[in-house]
Amino acid sequence: MSLPLIRTLVDRLVGGLIVLCVSVAAIPVLVLLLFVLINGLPGMLTPGFFTDPPYPQGVPGGGVLNAIIGTLEIVGIGSLLAVPVGALIGIFLSEYGRNQVGNTVRFISDVFTGLPSIAFGIFGYTVVVLTTHHFSALSASIALAVLMLPVILRATETALVLVPNSLREAGLALGAPRWRVTLEIIVPAALGGIVTGALLAMARAAGETAPLLFTAFGNDIVQTNPWQPMGALSLTIFRNALVPYPNLQQQAWAAGLLLVALVAATNILARIYVRRIQR
């Protein structure tokens, strides 16, 4: 067999292998999305889905307004707590953290990443719920913030480390102090990566159920006060999926679809925003 022929064969083989691997990874995700779409769409189109609170079990109709508001508020407050702190720690790790302090922070953060999410729920329960004697959206936000923190700080650090050193040197060679180079040159250069990291963390937090079970607790009434128990889309999915009423099961599917859509929408919007300011 001639050499070029072998080469062509190997080329085809490896190419085919790659396509196969991509398919194995992508097909389950696509099937999942399709499933959620098919099962969730009818529930979403039910009148009142977006505008009504849930009705008592057995009563037809009702919506998930309580859960929509709850998810937005809980994740929103959680992000407000976690993103600034996480980004600052990430900046510290990348620009000033090549030492024992940095390594310790990194180690702790890695341990946190591996922790099961229900542990963060226990944290929120012991630290906030037990001390305030009350289930609350705030306790859920704090639990989610701690869960988001390691993801954000590691993503920030990675994005900053990727900024070429020549940019740091160029800034410093102009006589700029280190903190100004970091804030005015390095961070803007890495903004895309930082925002992506924050979004990944938010997306993960929005889908978490376990940390909410004994912090936000769930609430069938539309509630906006963060000191009160609150519903969330993930809690709606969890509770309604286990109930023998078809209309509630359908609502669970629809809540799942809505959650997917929310996460996708934030992702797309943030990407457009980053692209715009980097032009």
Next chain:
Amino acid sequence: MIATASMQTKVAPPPLRDVDAEIKLDARHVDFFYGDFQALHDASLAVQARKITALIGPSGCGKTTFLRVFNRMHDLVPGTRASGEVLLDGHNVLSPDTDVINLRRQVGMLFQRANPFPKSIYDNVAYGPHILGWSKIQIDQVVEESLKDTGLWDEVKDRLRRSALNLSGGQQQRLCRR
């Protein structure tokens, strides 16, 4: 001030000193180490004020290393160490009480590879004066003058707010030269 000079790293060159010349920067017996590796061996050089000095040598002989010592850029690389003296207007740059930030405002440096900031063309030129705390009007003026000096003005005047990364390599080089 442009600090470039002819030298060899192993042997100090006979100082070509014009008796009347004003010496702006005087490097004396500089040794430089990257960890255990000694990159500069007793390098000495006198740079005259208002003259252009060129520093020539084969790749890897330490030209850039030597230059970086002049505004303490080696501080940024962990494990490096410089000894000897570098006198700038009589003050030893290498002494620990040197205000490094102030020093770098006096000793400018242009890098081998063009490295524009990922910002707009305007911001790239304006960053230096911006750090020095100049007013917006002064900065506007200096940006226009400098771009005219480098001959870039006509090419970029309509897109000062666009990213400098869209410029060609040669344009980037000229932008950084500012």
